[in-house]
Amino acid sequence: xxxxxxxxxxxxxxxxxxxxxxxxxxxxxxxxxxxxxxxxxxxxxxxxxxxxxxxxxxxxxxxxxxxxxxxxxxxxxxxxxxxxxxxxxxxxxxxxxxxxxxxxxxxxxxxxxxxxxxxxxxxxxxxxxxxxxxxxxxxxxxxxxxxxxxxxxxxxxxxxxxxxxxxxxxxxxxxxxxxxxxxxxxxxxxxxxxxxxxxxxxxxxxxxxxxxxxxxxxxxxxxxxxxxxxxxxxxxxxxxxxxxxxxxxxxxxxxxxxxxxxxxxxxxxxxxxxxxxxxxxxxxxxxxxxxxxxxxxxxxxxxxxxxxxxxxxxxxxxxxxxxxxxxxxxxxxxxxxxxxxxxxxxxxxxxxxxxxxxxxxxxxxxxxxxxxxxxxxxxxxxxxxxxxxxxxxxxxxxxxxxxxxxxxxxxxxxxxxxxxxxxxxxxxxxxxxxxxxxxxxxxxxxxxxxxxxxxxxxxxxxxxxxxxxxxxxxxxxxxxxxxxxxxxxxxxxxxxxxxxxxxxxxxxxxxxxxxxxxxxxxxxxxxxxxxxxxxxxxxx
Amino acid sequence: xxxxxxxxxxxxxxxxxxxxxxxxxxxxxxxxxxxxxxxxxxxxxxxxxxxxxxxxxxxxxxxxxxxxxxxxxxxxxxxxxxxxxxxxxxxxxxxxxxxxxxxxxxxxxxxxxxxxxxxxxxxxxxxxxxxxxxxxxxxxxxxxxxxxxxxxxxxxxxxxxxxxxxxxxxxxxxxxxxxxxxxxxxxxxxxxxxxxxxxxxxxxxxxxxxxxxxxxxxxxxxxxxxxxxxxxxxxxxxxxxxxxxxxxxxxxxxxxxxxxxxxxxxxxxxxxxxxxxxxxxxxxxxxxxxxxxxxxxxxxxxxxxxxxxxxxxxxxxxxxxxxxxxxxxxxxxxxxxxx
Numbered sequence: 001x002x003x004x005x006x007x008x009x010x011x012x013x014x015x016x017x018x019x020x021x022x023x024x025x026x027x028x029x030x031x032x033x034x035x036x037x038x039x040x041x042x043x044x045x046x047x048x049x050x051x052x053x054x055x056x057x058x059x060x061x062x063x064x065x066x067x068x069x070x071x072x073x074x075x076x077x078x079x080x081x082x083x084x085x086x087x088x089x090x091x092x093x094x095x096x097x098x099x100x101x102x103x104x105x106x107x108x109x110x111x112x113x114x115x116x117x118x119x120x121x122x123x124x125x126x127x128x129x130x131x132x133x134x135x136x137x138x139x140x141x142x143x144x145x146x147x148x149x150x151x152x153x154x155x156x157x158x159x160x161x162x163x164x165x166x167x168x169x170x171x172x173x174x175x176x177x178x179x180x181x182x183x184x185x186x187x188x189x190x191x192x193x194x195x196x197x198x199x200x201x202x203x204x205x206x207x208x209x210x211x212x213x214x215x216x217x218x219x220x221x222x223x224x225x226x227x228x229x230x231x232x233x234x235x236x237x238x239x240x241x242x243x244x245x246x247x248x249x250x251x252x253x254x255x256x257x258x259x260x261x262x263x264x265x266x267x268x269x270x271x272x273x274x275x276x277x278x279x280x281x282x283x284x285x286x287x288x289x290x291x292x293x294x295x296x297x298x299x300x301x302x303x304x305x306x307x308x309x310x311x312x313x314x315x316x317x318x319x320x321x322x323x324x325x326x327x328x329x330x331x332x333x334x335x336x337x338x339x340x341x342x343x344x345x346x347x348x349x350x351x352x353x354x355x356x357x358x359x360x361x362x363x364x365x366x367x368x369x370x371x372x373x374x375x376x377x378x379x380x381x382x383x384x385x386x387x388x389x390x391x392x393x394x395x396x397x398x399x400x401x402x403x404x405x406x407x408x409x410x411x412x413x414x415x416x417x418x419x420x421x422x423x424x425x426x427x428x429x430x431x432x433x434x435x436x437x438x439x440x441x442x443x444x445x446x447x448x449x450x451x452x453x454x455x456x457x458x459x460x461x462x463x464x465x466x467x468x469x470x471x472x473x474x475x476x477x478x479x480x481x482x483x484x485x486x487x488x489x490x491x492x493x494x495x496x497x498x499x500x501x502x503x504x505x506x507x508x509x510x511x512x513x514x515x516x517x518x519x520x521x522x523x524x525x526x527x528x529x530x531x532x533x534x535x536x537x538x539x540x
Numbered sequence: 541x542x543x544x545x546x547x548x549x550x551x552x553x554x555x556x557x558x559x560x561x562x563x564x565x566x567x568x569x570x571x572x573x574x575x576x577x578x579x580x581x582x583x584x585x586x587x588x589x590x591x592x593x594x595x596x597x598x599x600x601x602x603x604x605x606x607x608x609x610x611x612x613x614x615x616x617x618x619x620x621x622x623x624x625x626x627x628x629x630x631x632x633x634x635x636x637x638x639x640x641x642x643x644x645x646x647x648x649x650x651x652x653x654x655x656x657x658x659x660x661x662x663x664x665x666x667x668x669x670x671x672x673x674x675x676x677x678x679x680x681x682x683x684x685x686x687x688x689x690x691x692x693x694x695x696x697x698x699x700x701x702x703x704x705x706x707x708x709x710x711x712x713x714x715x716x717x718x719x720x721x722x723x724x725x726x727x728x729x730x731x732x733x734x735x736x737x738x739x740x741x742x743x744x745x746x747x748x749x750x751x752x753x754x755x756x757x758x759x760x761x762x763x764x765x766x767x768x769x770x771x772x773x774x775x776x777x778x779x780x781x782x783x784x785x786x787x788x789x790x791x792x793x794x795x796x797x798x799x800x801x802x803x804x805x806x807x808x809x810x811x812x813x814x815x816x817x818x819x820x821x822x823x824x825x826x827x828x829x830x831x832x833x834x835x836x837x838x839x840x841x842x843x844x845x846x847x848x849x850x851x852x853x854x855x856x857x858x859x860x861x862x863x864x865x866x867x868x869x870x871x872x873x874x875x876x877x878x879x
Binding site for chain 2: 061062063133136138140229276299308311319323325338339358359365371373374438443444445449522523
């Protein structure tokens with residue numbers, strides 16, 4: 001079956017269930033598949049938080065608990081956040097730069113179809129004893145675990161490969177397939193963020209893959225790369241792992257930053273403030289992100305002289321991050337704000353990501369890290385970054401581009417219920433964890449000191465609210481797709497290129513290749529006409 | 541108008557700084573300060589918390605103000621006044637955070653250097669970790685214990701290692717942790733500054749007993765006299781066989797995984813060891829007539845017989861070489877005495 005056959009003859013809905021090379025179909029396949037895994041990872045989180053309702057609960061055995069935390073983390077990172085953002089990139093990049101499709105459509109399809117078996121492999125590992133060494137898989141523990149640990153390593157290698165294929169596509173497409181007039185400085189900021197992300201994926205992922213192959217070989221063919229008696233070094237794995245896995249945080253948050261950078265100007269009816277600085281800061285975060293990995297290893301025995309440089313490089317990332325946050329605030333300042341659901345989630349993104357960012361500086365400060373490393377403080381921090389940040393950004397993006405993808409509108413009231421529950425739930429679930437960590441609760445424990453009971457019960461309550469908050473979203477997305485009101489081509493009156501074609505777009509995106517003559521966020525220019533911009537505007 | 545704006549900005553800045561100062565002075569989120577390092581770390585933490593409060597209130601305040609103030613008037617479909625950027629403002633919000641970061645970085649470095657200063661005459665403690673127990677050895681005094689005892693005000697020099705996977709030695713009240721990595725000996729310096737009993741946690745996931753490894757050992761910070769008395773009591777091996785067995789049970793870390801009422805042990809990783817000979821016990825069907833052989837074999841070769849409901853491979857297999865034969869006999873006598 002060829003791509004053209006599948007896009008022209010099959011009924012519309014059937015294209016989503018088979019091999020298609022249309023980037024829009026693949027994008028939706030990514031979004032739906034990753035959301036399924038989000039629910040799976042969420043179910044694991046539900047079991048974890050139920051176990052932690054009481055300090056000495058025996059609902060879940062210690063062994064099962066370690067398997068749950070390990071796979072909760074792995075599923076959420078590798079099968080939800082990474083692919084949901086890859087799905088958005090897939091759907092949006094060609095549309096935002098005026099291309100017919102991706103540079104390598106078949107590679108694109110392959111990268112999605114690699115995701116499905118890898119995800120099933122990770123879940124299937126529960127039948128042979130799932131991985132239980134944490135998503136960080138520290139050796140020697142991970143070399144000794146049950147068979148599922150091998151399946152886990154293979155699954156993550158395949159997911160990394162899928163991610164690299166996607167990134168090769170994104171970079172090539174952005175460099176070679178921009179339409180006439182789409183200069184780099186007219187590219188929408190989401191596309192900019194995907195470019196920065198893809199560079200990071202391509203640089204860092206091979207290093208993780210190498211490490212995982214070493215673990216798999218130690219387990220399968222008896223090599224001794226990480227065997228201490230044979231002269232192996234457990235710290236080597238930590239270097240290889242974090243060389244990928246710290247940049248992975250930026251891989252997971254940069255696209256979300258890109259998405260909210262699209263939403264703020266549209267819902268403020270103002271140009272984005274400091275366009276070039278936001279684009280540059282994505283690149284800066286991406287490059288600096290490659291120089292900080294060892295801040296995860298302050299407690300694990302590195303050359304003491306190396307600690308301070310890693311602390312400084314980590315703290316410096318707060319600067320480009322701050323540039324973004326202040327630029328967004330300046331974008332909405334003086335605007336004409338519409339608080340539709342995408343905007344609410346984007347505002348929630350700033351509000352919660354800020355907490356993740358600030359606590360990241362605490363973790364970078366070595367004397368504080370030596371206390372809070374591997375505690376619930378870290379759990380709280382990473383969830384504010386990845387749930388308050390990445391997931392809020394992904395929700396904002398899904399609400400914003402849903403009319404583009406389906407041609408229909410989501411119900412606003414359900415959207416606001418979802419936002420409120422998600423916002424309250426996130427803060428309720430993760431704020432108490434900061435305190436638990438500071439007071440002395442380590443992470444990844446099936447039982448805990450009774451002095452932390454109340455904090456854990458609050459966190460569990462927040463987690464249950466988060467679980468419930470998914471229901472109005474799911475209902476909304478499914479029902480609106482079938483019977484939601486028609487959205488029209490450009491319901492938000494946005495100016496980026498993807499809104500200048502029909503919603504949903506035709507097979508090759510644009511009937512004639514568009515020619516770009518203005519920037520992506522030129523709000524107020526034509527309408528204001530004679531009105532001069534405010535005197536303080538630098539006007540780049 | 542311009543002057544009024546300036547005044548508002550100055551007043552808000554003063555209010556923000558005052559709020560940050562108040563937070564730094566009054567908000568305490570940490571447990572007791574039981575080491576000299578803890579006092580330094582907490583000073584840094586409170587300073588950063590104050591700065592964080594300023595930034596948090598500034599950003600959330602601007603966000604909330606914008607949402608309330610700049611709403612689209614009903615029916616207004618027009619665009620707002622376009623502003624593309626402002627170079628001075630962008631330089632300001634790049635440089636000020638950069639400056640803050642440099643200050644925090646410098647301060648952190650000072651605290652780190654001060655907290656790792658060597659003091660004269662430290663007490664050396666070898667911290668040996670294994671799945672799932674701590675063992676604290678005082679090499680100069682020839683004492684080994686599963687609880688840690690430290691004299692107040694005298695620097696402890698921990699030499700930390702592991703025999704199996706990575707663990708992490710953490711005393712929250714000391715504000716410091718250090719990974720115990722097999723094949724490495726890591727040094728950690730702590731000067732206890734407050735009498736009391738504090739938990740020893742394991743902070744690195746080390747397997748099924750990870751949680752219990754953070755709940756079984758404690759550190760006792762004592763006066764020099766109490767500490768010396770404890771050392772002497774430990775060094776003298778009890779002559780009473782039951783007391784000797786109880787000491788061996790604790791010293792070898794059995795209590796981390798097994799429950800035994802006489803020793804106050806509540807571990808749940810391995811089978812309980814009360815009433816071994818009781819026909820109702822899970823052990824009854826395993827040992828046949830010879831309880832002594834069964835108990836000894838279970839210590840030396842734990843895979844030979846695995847009690848139903850528990851996993852093989854969790855108990856270290858090297859107790860046969862670690863426990864001298866005479867001590868093994870005392871330990872077995874002690875365990876079977878509880879029928």
